[in-house]
Amino acid sequence: MxxxxxxxxxxxxxxxxxxxxxxxxxxxxxxxxxxxxxxxxxxxxxxxxxxxxxxxxxxxxxxxxxxxxxxxxxxxxxxxxxxxxxxxxxxxxxxxxxxxxxxxxxxxxxxxxxxxxxxxxxxxxxxxxxxxxxxxxxxxxxxxxxxxxxxxxxxxxxxxxGCAVTTGAGAVFNAARLVPGETVAVIGCGGVGLAAINAARIAGAGRIVAADPQPEKRALAEVLGATDTVDALSPTAAEEIVALTKGGVDHAIEAVGRPESAALAVKALRRGGTATILGMMPLDCKVGLSAMDLLSGKRLQGAIMGMxxxxxxxxxxxxxxxxxxxxxxxxxxxxxxxxxxxxxxxxxxxxxxxxxxxxxx
Missing domain, CATH: 3.90.180.10 (Medium-chain alcohol dehydrogenases, catalytic domain)
Incomplete structure (x- = not known):
């Protein structure tokens, strides 16, 4: 029983x-x-x-x-x-x-x-x-x-x-295959996002930007390795990330499961950057790249359970x-x-x- x-x-x-x-x-x-x-x-x-x-x-x-x-x-x-x-x-x-x-x-x-x-x-x-x-x-x-x-x-x-860390860290180690010195933005600082931030620090990321609307979660992100934080709901969040990283990040990891946060991940990328979507999106949701994103060599990928x-x-x-x-x-x-x-x-x-x-x- x-x-x-x-x-x-x-x-x-x-x-x-x-x-x-x-x-x-x-x-x-x-x-x-x-x-x-x-x-x-x-x-x-x-x-x-x-x-x-x-x-x-x-x-x-x-x-x-x-x-x-x-x-x-x-x-x-x-x-x-x-x-x-x-x-x-x-x-x-x-x-x-x-x-x-x-x-x-x-x-x-x-x-x-x-x-x-x-x-x-x-x-x-x-x-x-x-x-x-x-x-x-x-x-x-x-x-x-x-x-x-x-x-x-x-x-x-x-x-x-078993889930949060395997998914967040796996996105860094397995899906993004982050190279030491590369820049990362993590959208959403719940369990999965915080684990991704911690893993990015372990992997030697040059700059780690945490985006979340909650100040207390942004504070946790700094404890776990974030070098910078932004309010994910700010209308200028993408521009702030691009400015902080001098052109955008090499990797953006979405750990919320909202179309808006996926769009922010793509906007925060530099030319040739990769957005990795971890969150469980609404079943009728579509996430994509614009023509200019494609011309800029940006990539979009899913990574179920951090692959x-x-x-x-x-x-x-x-x-x-x-x-x-x-x-x-x-x-x-x-x-x-x-x-x-x-x-x-x-x-x-x-x-x-x-x-x-x-x-x-």
Whole structure:
């Protein structure tokens, strides 16, 4: 049995309930959840902007301890400390074998309709959001949805690596492939954007401009490595970034999910610069380049989950934290119990802090 936060209907608060978790299948892992970060991506489903089968358990940014593994699991064992990631991968499709694991659709990592559900309440199934459903005391996931980490790593900070840091840092290291000395603008200083700023500092960016409408988030950005900040809602934000960097940035990373912030990312680029879009845009949204942008050699790309290769990337990010390079302590704004999950999501909607982390006893 597992206490969990259940989304019954979109637009309504999550309901705390006790669910039955099935036994691990041959390639599945049962995890005692230690901590789960609250991510804005969850809100897209909770508020109904993105469709999902209901009822379901949200949460996808988590860390915990392995309780039990299936008979064919080879990558983790009972007692391992793990971080989960929604980029569950099959390991043998075209995307996996060409090193683009984040693009794997991961169909084989989910149970088929003919199999019993991983989660149920009474006789009815409870759907698993993004292969994880981490806002629960226990998770049952495919072995390719988690990776073992250093046991000395604090699990409340390890949790935010599972999405925010993997996405933000991955945009810098994997998608943008930032070269030391290049300039960066990060649009949006939530968990993902702040992680991108921190990663840009680690990568040796020459100048890092943080754009966000909230002064408190701009202050956090400076702690994490931003050399300059601007109000993202200012009508002159793009011109300010161009002036600060003497012609525009080499890389602009959008970490909000708004068409206006994507447009700002493109406007802030220098000739030949690249805009990387990380935020979950409205499903009917289109983002593009003008004719002059194309003539200027500007590029626009998506980078789902930072184009991570999480079995390799996550342990490296843990090592960055352990060596004092990656600042997760500043990223975590508060630690709350599961009973306060709705209040945590309300604060996330208000946009005044980086990451709330649900900590399980």
């Amino acid at each position: 597992s206490r969990a936060a259940v989304l019954e209907r979109t637009g309504e608060p999550l309901v705390l309930d006790t669910l039955t978790v099935d036994k691990p299948g041959p390639r599945e892992v049962l995890i005692r959840t230690a901590a789960c970060g609250l991510c804005h991506s969850d809100l897209h489903f909770i508020d109904g902007a993105y469709p999902h089968a209901l009822p379901c358990v949200p949460g996808h940014e988590a860390a915990g301890v392995v309780l039990e593994v299936g008979s064919e699991v080879r990558t983790v064992k009972a007692g391992d400390h793990v971080v989960t990631c929604l980029s569950a991968f099959c390991g043998h499709c075209e995307f996996c074998v060409t090193g683009r694991m984040a693009l794997c659709l991961g169909g084989e990592t989910r149970r088929s309709p003919q199999q019993p559900p991983r989660l149920r309440r009474g006789d009815g199934p409870v759907h698993q959001m993004l292969n994880l459903s981490a806002l629960a005391e226990t998770m049952l996931v495919h072995e390719h949805a988690c990776v073992a980490i250093d046991r000395d790593m604090p699990l409340d900070r390890a949790a935010v690596i 991570n290769r999480f079995p390799v990337d996550l342990p490296r990010l843990v090592d960055f934290y352990m060596r004092g390079l990656l600042d997760l302590d500043t990223l975590v704004a508060e630690r709350i119990p599961l009973a306060q999950v709705n209040e945590g999501f309300d604060r996330l909607r208000a946009g005044h802090q980086a990451r709330s982390v649900v900590v399980f006893g």
